[in-house]
Amino acid sequence: MHFNWREMKKVVIGLSGGVDSSVAAYLLKEQGYEVIGLFMKNWHDDSVTISEECPWLEDSNDALIVAEKLGIPFQTVDLSREYKERIVDYMFAEYERGRTPNPDVLCNREIKFDVFLKIALQLGADFVATGHYCRKGILKNSDGTETFQLFAGKDTNKDQSYFLCQLSQQQLAKTLFPIGELTKPEVRQIAADNDLITADKKDSQGLCFIGKVRLPDFLQQKLKPKKGVIVEVPSDIARYHASAPEFKGTSDELAYHAQKPLYHKEDGRVVGEHQGAHFYTKGQRKGLNVGGTKEPLFVIDTDVDENIIYTGQGKAHPGLYRRTLFVTDDELHWVRSDLALRVDETMEVMARIRYRQPLQKATLYKIDGGLYVDFQEKQSAITEGQFVAWYLEDELVGSGVIS
Numbered sequence: 060m061h062f063n064w065r066e067m068k069k070v071v072i073g074l075s076g077g078v079d080s081s082v083a084a085y086l087l088k089e090q091g092y093e094v095i096g097l098f099m100k101n102w103h104d105d106s107v108t109i110s111e112e113c114p115w116l117e118d119s120n121d122a123l124i125v126a127e128k129l130g131i132p133f134q135t136v137d138l139s140r141e142y143k144e145r146i147v148d149y150m151f152a153e154y155e156r157g158r159t160p161n162p163d164v165l166c167n168r169e170i171k172f173d174v175f176l177k178i179a180l181q182l183g184a185d186f187v188a189t190g191h192y193c194r195k196g197i198l199k200n201s202d203g204t205e206t207f208q209l210f211a212g213k214d215t216n217k218d219q220s221y222f223l224c225q226l227s228q229q230q231l232a233k234t235l236f237p238i239g240e241l242t243k244p245e246v247r248q249i250a251a252d253n254d255l256i257t258a259d260k261k262d263s264q265g266l267c268f269i270g271k272v273r274l275p276d277f278l279q280q281k282l283k284p285k286k287g288v289i290v291e292v293p294s295d296i297a298r299y300h301a302s303a304p305e306f307k308g309t310s311d312e313l314a315y316h317a318q319k320p321l322y323h324k325e326d327g328r329v330v331g332e333h334q335g336a337h338f339y340t341k342g343q344r345k346g347l348n349v350g351g352t353k354e355p356l357f358v359i360d361t362d363v364d365e366n367i368i369y370t371g372q373g374k375a376h377p378g379l380y381r382r383t384l385f386v387t388d389d390e391l392h393w394v395r396s397d398l399a400l401r402v403d404e405t406m407e408v409m410a411r412i413r414y415r416q417p418l419q420k421a422t423l424y425k426i427d428g429g430l431y432v433d434f435q436e437k438q439s440a441i442t443e444g445q446f447v448a449w450y451l452e453d454e455l456v457g458s459g460v461i462s
């Protein structure tokens with residue numbers, strides 16, 4: 060193959076020291092791009108006390124070895140300050156409010172496809188690339204402009220489009236996903252065939268910053284323990300609260316959904332004590348330490364103002380299930396800005412409320428102030444602070460924070 064160096068496009072690839080980005084870098088080189096590997100360090104050694112458990116040193120070393128093997132330049136950037144400001148502080152603030160944030164989605168929007176992207180552009184790059192399992196499409200518009208699309212990865216088992224659900228048209232315009240058409244076994248095979256040392260490396264945990272650290276340990280560094288009670292709510296009371304009025308998109312309904320708290324202490328009986336409602340998440344079973352119930356207890360709601368955890372017995376407890384959720388306008392995002400609904404418009408979509416959840420049939424209703432997602436089937440543990448993402452077939456078109 061011969062390439063005219065003048066036409067060679069420059070790509071900065073986020074090299075994490077894992078197999079996916081190693082193979083992405085290899086493929087870009089094969090395709091004739093000028094490739095630069097960039098490893099970002101997200102932790103400052105003294106910014107949090109858990110850093111010795113973060114394997115960043117080993118990972119950056121693996122990234123370096125891969126870059127050398129591929130014969131591409133390699134650099135490390137320290138983004139720990141930005142990471143602390145934009146992700147870690149936000150995490151604590153959200154937990155403090157009783158919400159459960161998703162650091163992976165945020166890390167993509169705020170770090171990889173923002174700070175990192177800007178550094179790449181300063182290095183003269185035309186694109187940034189990552190080893191995410193997803194695909195990018197380009198629609199040519201009649202006025203000569205382009206609309207960018209985000210598709211699920213071909214390997215449905217590994218599809219990571221959900222983590223990219225907050226990307227904008229501007230970010231997508233500058234992005235490449237070289238492994239989106241491949242399956243994980245194919246990626247590992249390519250790595251092995253090319254003697255990349257990451258070929259057999261274990262997949263990372265998903266939580267991009269926590270590494271091997273347990274979430275409760277992380278939270279306890281900043282959030283103060285605060286004793287409160289655990290209340291068990293009987294099924295019939297939860298059933299009453301959890302059954303929203305039939306959906307018509309009216310303001311009455313909005314008021315119904317906005318009511319907080321959903322439960323009161325008198326709705327059930329006190330069955331135990333906890334060390335802070337902000338450490339708990341809807342749907343959580345572990346860490347309640349309440350014995351003596353016939354079936355295990357699950358968190359059905361938390362009230363951080365009153366510091367009360369509401370629970371119900373068993374996975375089928377009606378307090379765990381709801382059909383609709385709401386996203387406020389300021390936390391509503393359309394990857395396909397050209398498809399954004401206007402007030403009173405609706406859209407039939409497939410949606411998910413967590414990574415790897417099979418896509419569910421749902422209808423979007425745009426009202427003044429926000430958007431309802433009304434699922435055909437009741438959903439388990441719809442959790443405030445998490446992201447809902449919606450798709451048209453395998454194209455992710457929008458997302459929002461569950462409020």
Ligand SMILES: Nc1ncnc2c1ncn2[C@@H]1O[C@H](COP(=O)(O)OP(=O)(O)OP(=O)(O)O)[C@@H](O)[C@H]1O
Binds near residue numbers: 077263
């Ligand atoms: N520390 C990092 N430095 C640079 N890029 C990174 C870093 N961490 C992740 N990335 C980029 O984001 C992509 C997705 O990250 P994620 O943590 O989900 O890893 P992954 O799917 O296990 O991929 P990999 O096998 O490449 O680690 C990576 O493929 C890589 O391109």
